[in-house]
Amino acid sequence: MKRQLLHIPEGVRDRYKEECEKKLTLQNNLHNVLKRYGYRDIETPTFEYFDVFGKEIGTIPSKDLYKFFDREGNTLVLRPDITPSVARAFAKYFAEEDLAVRLCYVGNTFINNSSYQGRLKETTQLGAELIGDDRVDADAEIVAMVVDTLLKAGLKEFQISVGYAGFLQSLLEEANISEEEKEELQMLIANKNYFGAEELLSALNIKEELKEGLLTLPQLFGTIEVLDCAERLVKKNNTAYLGLCRLRRLYEVLCSYGCEEYISFDLGMMNGYGYYTGVIFRGYTFGTGEAIVKGGRYDHLIQHFGKDVPSIGFVVVIDQLLTALSRQKLEVEVEHSSTMILYQDSTRSSAIQLARYYRNLGKNVEMTLKKDGKSIEEYEEMAKRNQIRRIVVMTEEQKAVMKDLMSGMQKTGTVKALMEEEK
Numbered sequence: 001m002k003r004q005l006l007h008i009p010e011g012v013r014d015r016y017k018e019e020c021e022k023k024l025t026l027q028n029n030l031h032n033v034l035k036r037y038g039y040r041d042i043e044t045p046t047f048e049y050f051d052v053f054g055k056e057i058g059t060i061p062s063k064d065l066y067k068f069f070d071r072e073g074n075t076l077v078l079r080p081d082i083t084p085s086v087a088r089a090f091a092k093y094f095a096e097e098d099l100a101v102r103l104c105y106v107g108n109t110f111i112n113n114s115s116y117q118g119r120l121k122e123t124t125q126l127g128a129e130l131i132g133d134d135r136v137d138a139d140a141e142i143v144a145m146v147v148d149t150l151l152k153a154g155l156k157e158f159q160i161s162v163g164y165a166g167f168l169q170s171l172l173e174e175a176n177i178s179e180e181e182k183e184e185l186q187m188l189i190a191n192k193n194y195f196g197a198e199e200l201l202s203a204l205n206i207k208e209e210l211k212e213g214l215l216t217l218p219q220l221f222g223t224i225e226v227l228d229c230a231e232r233l234v235k236k237n238n239t240a241y242l243g244l245c246r247l248r249r250l251y252e253v254l255c256s257y258g259c260e261e262y263i264s265f266d267l268g269m270m271n272g273y274g275y276y277t278g279v280i281f282r283g284y285t286f287g288t289g290e291a292i293v294k295g296g297r298y299d300h301l302i303q304h305f306g307k308d309v310p311s312i313g314f315v316v317v318i319d320q321l322l323t324a325l326s327r328q329k330l331e332v333e334v335e336h337s338s339t340m341i342l343y344q345d346s347t348r349s350s351a352i353q354l355a356r357y358y359r360n361l362g363k364n365v366e367m368t369l370k371k372d373g374k375s376i377e378e379y380e381e382m383a384k385r386n387q388i389r390r391i392v393v394m395t396e397e398q399k400a401v402m403k404d405l406m407s408g409m410q411k412t413g414t415v416k417a418l419m420e421e422e423k
Contacts, residue, residue: 022334025334025335027106029332034104043107044086048088049074050074082107083275086313090103091306094307095307097132102128102129102131103128104126105127109125111123119290124319127315127316128313130312131311132310132311139246140253142312143263144257145314150292154325155330159264159284160283161269161281163280164240165280185201188218213233218268222264222265247279277298286324286328287327290317291317292321293315295312295313338365338386339392340365340367340379340390342379342392344394350415357419366388390403390404398414
């Protein structure tokens with residue numbers, strides 16, 4: 001029974017030591033990027049009422065939610081997505097605000113994926129939401145911030161693939177086919193399955209011109225020139241055409257940010273979540289088959305909570321990003337500045353004095369009472385395993401030996417002298 005307690009459920013994992021420090025350091029580095037753009041933190045509950053993530057909201061299917069009940073019998077869910085929670089909180093606490101609000105967050109989400117998919121069921125997301133601004137400048141700010149966060153993470157090669165939620169939908173509406181046929185065709189186009197789309201379309205009774213346009217969609221991804229090709233497929237002033245105009249303006253502003261080398265376009269991109277309404281995007285890099293960034297405009301989501309306000313946002317999936325960094329052999333730099341003070345009963349007072357002094361200077365100090373029979377070398381090896389930078393061995397009252405475990409250099413002196421050296 002005790003051995004069984006050591007196991008964890010499928011789809012979750014432990015992180016400890018260096019790996020955990022790298023994750024927390026990465027989150028902090030990316031969070032600082034969001035703060036520099038003027039975004040302010042918000043924290044929402046890990047679980048909420050089922051209706052916050054219900055079908056009409058447009059988040060994930062009910063079968064993929066972790067559901068449970070409170071004492072009153074209300075259905076609660078672990079959040080699968082933080083954006084609806086932020087939307088609810090905005091409608092509650094910013095109802096009177098008529099200017100743009102910038103919010104950011106870090107939190108875990110929970111999706112009960114099928115076991116064969118091999119995905120984590122608990123993931124950490126860092127995100128930002130720009131609420132109350134429907135202009136293309138807001139779209140550009142969010143996408144530029146995505147680029148800056150990925151550069152800050154240390155990535156050198158990545159692409160932000162940009163699409164438009166209404167583009168494909170507009171063409172499908174014109175085709176006048178059943179919902180089942182629309183869903184199947186959407187999936188084939190999103191997966192770039194040209195032959196599957198061709199087979200399905202050949203069996204449908206739609207205009208040849210429109211059929212040709214839909215067949216072209218799986219190939220409409222790449223640089224800004226893709227928009228020129230797409231424009232020939234749509235009628236002026238319909239949703240698809242207006243979407244292309246929006247993407248052109250977005251690209252112009254992103255060029256002012258200097259982000260154009262990281263931007264590509266994909267007009268067959270699927271929404272992902274049903275609440276997306278306009279510009280949508282995903283970030284990809286080597287080393288992971290999943291998107292490391294997901295985002296888009298959701299101009300009607302907050303209306304479900306009582307306030308009609310346009311919005312756009314994104315999340316970085318921290319777990320996917322860490323996997324990509326590891327496979328690309330890109331290190332998250334973690335500061336190893338901890339000190340271990342090794343003392344005995346007779347030197348406890350001096351050790352405490354030195355530890356308190358270091359801590360007051362903002363340094364991390366671990367105090368260790370030496371066990372009989374354990375050598376100093378054994379403690380040095382333990383310190384190295386725990387990424388401790390240096391060890392101070394208290395030799396007698398008010399005297400010690402300090403050793404840098406990375407360089408091997410050491411010095412002997414009084415506790416007072418060691419304190420003076422740290423100033």
